[in-house]
Amino acid sequence: MTIPRHAGLEALLDDPQGAVIGLDYDGTLAPIVADPAAARIHPDAPGVLAELAERVGGIVIVTGRPPGTALALGTSDSGPSLSDVPGLVILGHYGLERWESGRITAPPPSRGLEQVRERLPLIVDGFDGVLVEDKGQAVAVHTRTSPDPEAALEALRGPVAELAMETGLVVEPGRLVLELRPAGVDKGRALSRFLAERKARSVMFVGDDLGDIAAFDAVVAAPIPGVRVCSGSAEVTALAERADIVVDGPAGVVDLLRTISGRVAGR
Known part of the structure; x- marks a missing residue:
């Protein structure tokens, strides 16, 4: 696919090792389905993320789901699964839980x-x-x-x-x-903490729903170049209105990530 010109995206391509790529799960890496327990990841996503993870500073999935659920739904019958993506971090429950290197850390549930x-x-x-x-x-x-x-x-x-x-x-x-x-947790706070932790020099966040608005706001507030990508939906237009780039659902997200990976590898 052809990548639109955007300053945040150019910063990512010029300095990939300083870049953090954040992604939602449902509607972004996996199609929206009637039964949330059946929201399987796009079959090409784990492989593309695995390639990209070798070329950028960090990849983080920020989701409302528990990390273990995202991992279970991110399995593939053929090819890599989410758990195979090098260095992947999953911030579940809007950042309350964290999966990294096969281990989940979390506070006690709210009473x-x-x-x-x-x-x-x-x-x-x-x-x-x-x-x-x-x-x-x-x-x-x-x-x-x-x-x-x-x-x-x-x-x-x-x-x-x-x-x-x-x-x-x-x-x-x-x-x-x-x-x-x-209260007190959202995707924006989770993303901001991760950017500070990784000392990121640029950021891209990809989402599709109202819960991703906070992450979009965090991209804007960050003191580094950033780009906001919307996985397009006819049901939710508020995110598309704030996005720098709009792609056509999870398939479009995968195409964008594949193109970015190829562009980085070619530099």
């Missing part, structure tokens, strides 16, 4: 989550097709499989927000999903 696990099924009872996903450090409500996903989402916003307030949690909205999680 409010126990109340959520008890009460949330009662709140969604009566909404056909609505799924509750327990992520360990967060609990999410998915309406994608409901007969009327948008109506179910709107009807649940108020009760879910009240439950979050009562339990000291916050609600993270996404594509037909409402996630209850601890």
